[in-house]
Amino acid sequence: MRWAIAIACVLAAVVGVALLAEAQQIDFERLPAGGRPILYIGVVIAWGFAGVGAYAHARRPENHTGALMVLVGAFIALTALQFFDQRLLFSIGIIFDTVCISALVHLLLAFPTGRIDGRWPRYALVAAYTAGCLQVPALLVNECPDCPSGNPMLIEESEVVAAIIGLPQGVLFLFALITTIVVVLHRRQTSTPLQRGGFEPVLLLGAVIITLGLVTVVSNVFSVGPTTALQVAFFATFALLPAAFLLGLVRTRFFRTAAVGRVIERLALDPRGVRDALATELGDPTLDVLYWVDGRYVDRDGHPRTPAGTLTEIEHEGRRVGALVHDPALDSEPDLVREAAAAAALALENQRLEVELRARLEALRASRARLVEAGDAERRRLTRDLHDGAQQRLVALMIELQLAREQFDAQPEAARDLLDSAFANAQEAVGELRDLAAGIHPAVLSQRGLDAALESLASRSAVPVELDSTLDERLPSPVETAAYFVVAEALTNVAKYANATHARVEVRRENGHAVIDIRDDGVGGARVGEGTGLRGLGDRVGALDGALEVQSPRGEGTLVRARIPLRAP
Known part of the structure; x- marks a missing residue:
């Protein structure tokens, strides 16, 4: 894509320089409507689209809007070849005279996401490019009175065939242009205030250009012919379009900065109103804030939530603290969402601590x-x-x-x-x-301690078990009991479900905790919440203020780890 954009920009630059260099030798009298102003305006349009499009692509390479702008600029530059006296160059310019309108329709239909969404926009796009490509067969049967030394592509002149080609070409262009106007106006009505501030200049100016183009097409269909004033007005308005795109980019950045500033101001007044501040400034009443607690998302009441919709994660000092669930329409402004979320990260972290407490209580x-x-x-x-x-x-x-x-x-x-x-x-x-x-409560646990009880479990296990215990003294009785049943349940699951050939049990003291690891080389895929066994162990360990962790990627075995404070409550 970068090479294609670079080549298109070079093409626009070379054609523009050549036109300016040959401007004094060009015979403007043979052109139907327009003259020297059209040449200079055309160069400005081509360079404007290519330059602004290259900048937009460099800023947002994942968005195809910039690439489409460069394409329009290159097509306009090729259209300007009809100013030259050479027959072949003139014919190429005549062909791209309509194709550049097709590319402009494509650009407006795809703005601002760079994608064509919806059935009618797709119909309009197909109609526009079909009408643009019909210019080639039209030149094969239509004499060009303005072409220098005649039409080099003419095979045999036929007014009937030319009418057969010209009528559907005009109808297709008419359909494409009207549909584009409707889509552009509807998009403006349904956009959020922040989006409207960014692309309103482009959409409004685009609607004006399409309207002037519509008048031009209608005048051609009815053989009226566009006047010089209409041509100059059309191209002059067209020349403003790259500036409108640039203004849209600047306004988008300005509004994004202003929105982030207002988020900070609102949070300074009400640190608890994170969700309301973000929903208001991002223009999304459906926006929701989730908090990252104990490896899962929870809502503000501490209840577990599975995110449904577009998710933007929020980090604070390199740690994930939560996420925004928002309307997919905000995907067109990912920088805005990320910056607003970053501005709210500190307040969100403070709220997350409260939510974490509620989640633990729940x-x-x-x-x-x-x-x-x-x-x-x-x-x-x-x-x-x-x-x-x-x-x-x-x-x-x-x-x-x-x-x-x-x-x-x-x-x-x-x-x-x-x-x-x-x-x-x-x-x-x-x-x-x-x-x-x-x-x-096994008697061996009470009489001889955890090591002996685990040896008894390992000897009775259906899967070979390697036991590694580094305990130098006995653990508190509640901790020993919990550890015993964690190992017993884990080994039972290994025998029933893991299809393992080997298991390893490791018990150690670590930072004031008893840590019990049970590993196997089975099929993996275990989850704490899927069965009553592991969930019951989690409850048993949690009753001692401990934590149960299960790591079980598919095909890579399972690790069950229990961490229990040695001074259990």
């Missing part, structure tokens, strides 16, 4: 609610397990002992069998009660 309430629910569910499970397991075996034991006592004298062999069965039931009941007790 998370604590939810966590406590889940803990209560989990506790109730666990009690119901224990009741069911006791009823269906150990309780039934103890009832069977009582019945067998009763029958054995009744048959002890009369049938000693039968009584002995009943006692053997009762002893087996007693053993099973003791085993089930031991398993239940281990699920509540």
Whole structure:
């Protein structure tokens, strides 16, 4: 794109210099309407579009408006070739006489985003370029009385074929120009105040140019022919268009600076009104402010939010503090949004601290609610397990002992069998009660500490586990219990879901915290909120003022890390 723009600018410059150098030798009498003023105005137009377009592209290379302006400037320069006496150059100038209007239509339809959005603008664009390209077949059948030494492209003159080509050409241009006027005026009506201040000069002047061009086309269709005054007025207005674009760029920068200044003033009066200040000055009533807390976005009440819409992140001192969710129309002014957001970053950071506190309180309430629910569910499970397991075996034991006592004298062999069965039931009941007790709090953890309990977990794991513990003394009991269940749940998930061949458990002290890492080489893709297991562990760790972190990129294994303060609340 840069090379194409450079070549187009060089082309406009070379043609302009050549025209100015040959101005004294040009025969202006043979030109239909206009003369020496048209030549000088044309050079100004070509250079103006090329220069302003190159500047606009350098400033905003992602926006095609600058490239389109350079294209218009190059086409206008080629149009000016009809001032020369050479037949071929004159023919090229006649061809681009209409194509430059097509390029101007393209520029106005695409301004200010550089894109063609909407069905009717696309129709107008196709019609404009089709009409411009019809100039070539028109020259093949139409004698050019103004061409020096005749039309070099003429194959055979035919008024009928020329009319067949000229009529649709005029209709297509008429449709393209009228549609462009409607689109331009509608765009002005629907733009925000800041946008209107930036491109209003271009749109209004463009509407005037299109209107004059429309009058010119109509006069050609009805064979009236444009007058010298109309030609000069059209080209003089055209010459102002690059200045209008430049004025639009300057006004955009001015209004952006003013808007950022007003944001700062409003925040100085009301530091809490970040959202209202930005929404007012950016002209977007739908704008919303989100805050970055604990690796996710939350609203001002601390509730988690998934951004929906165009997002602009806000940073303060290199850290992400939040984001603006705004209307996609503001995408045409990304610098304005970023500068306004930067002006509000300090106030947003202060608000973020308050929101972070509310978010933590909200998370604590939810966590406590889940803990209560989990506790109730666990009690119901224990009741069911006791009823269906150990309780039934103890009832069977009582019945067998009763029958054995009744048959002890009369049938000693039968009584002995009943006692053997009762002893087996007693053993099973003791085993089930031991398993239940281990699920509540494993005995090995109380008696021998976390290292021994983790060794027991590793030995029973379905996946080979490497254990690395650097604890030189026992941790507080609540911390040991939480660490044990974090490892137990994580290893269970590794065996069930990870398709891993190896796992590693590491326990260490770090800056007043117990840090427990469980890594595997499985498929990854785990998330804290997707299952009740990891979420329950998060609640358990959070109850001790700790934090649970899960890193699980797809195909790269999973890391579950728990950080628990050693002085738990």
